[in-house]
Amino acid sequence: AQSVSQHNHHVILSEAxxxxxxxxxxxxxxxxxxxYVQYPGQHLQLLLKYFSGDPLVKGIKGFEAEFIxxxxxxxxxxxxxxxxxxxxxxxxxxxGNQFYFGTGTSLTVIP
Amino acid sequence: xxVVSQHPSRVICKSGTSxxxxxxxxxxxATTMFWYRQFPKQSLMLMATSNEGSKATYEQGVEKxxxxxxxxxxxxxxxxxxxAHPEDSSFYICSARDSLEGEKxxxxxxxxxxxx
Numbered sequence: 001a002q003s004v005s006q007h008n009h010h011v012i013l014s015e016a017x018x019x020x021x022x023x024x025x026x027x028x029x030x031x032x033x034x035x036y037v038q039y040p041g042q043h044l045q046l047l048l049k050y051f052s053g054d055p056l057v058k059g060i061k062g063f064e065a066e067f068i069x070x071x072x073x074x075x076x077x078x079x080x081x082x083x084x085x086x087x088x089x090x091x092x093x094x095x096g097n098q099f100y101f102g103t104g105t106s107l108t109v110i111p
Numbered sequence: 112x113x114v115v116s117q118h119p120s121r122v123i124c125k126s127g128t129s130x131x132x133x134x135x136x137x138x139x140x141a142t143t144m145f146w147y148r149q150f151p152k153q154s155l156m157l158m159a160t161s162n163e164g165s166k167a168t169y170e171q172g173v174e175k176x177x178x179x180x181x182x183x184x185x186x187x188x189x190x191x192x193x194x195a196h197p198e199d200s201s202f203y204i205c206s207a208r209d210s211l212e213g214e215k216x217x218x219x220x221x222x223x224x225x226x227x
Binding site: 038043049088100103 | 202
């Protein structure tokens, strides 16, 4: 069965630290890739998406992600996190006619 | 881990018919479930929040009479697209909140609705 793995369930960082959240998927065909964020008390927001083209995708709020096809990965990065980045982050893959979501990574940024 | 089952995965229907989509939490109780819609190459759009035993809360611009939501049990929420039209063709995705696991959110795999 297809799946999406987010290896880090809970990450705690100090402000200004760099962030990388892992996302791996198991599907050999063409995929569309997404990262979503859910801030406390709010609904999902799209951070960035990849459909084709440049595998390094830049999103909102300084986030970026790199699609590495050979590794089936789409890791999310931010060079310097802020306290306001504290949230739940979800990786999502559209493969064929199905969507698959990771179980989420909870990020806590300490001021 | 917790699993959310969404059925059907794909449905094709004629214009004017109604389509029911089910979202089940398989190994946890979900007092709150969410329904989203995704247009091609766009973000998930929250349609409504479904609360067990009470009326759903719809987002602005979502027609509650067209998208009927029922959350009659702690493990099942249904979305019925009534009198479907071609413009309702989209992906519909549900998610469920596990209140016993720190309010974690788990997602169904989506339903592709095509209205002819």
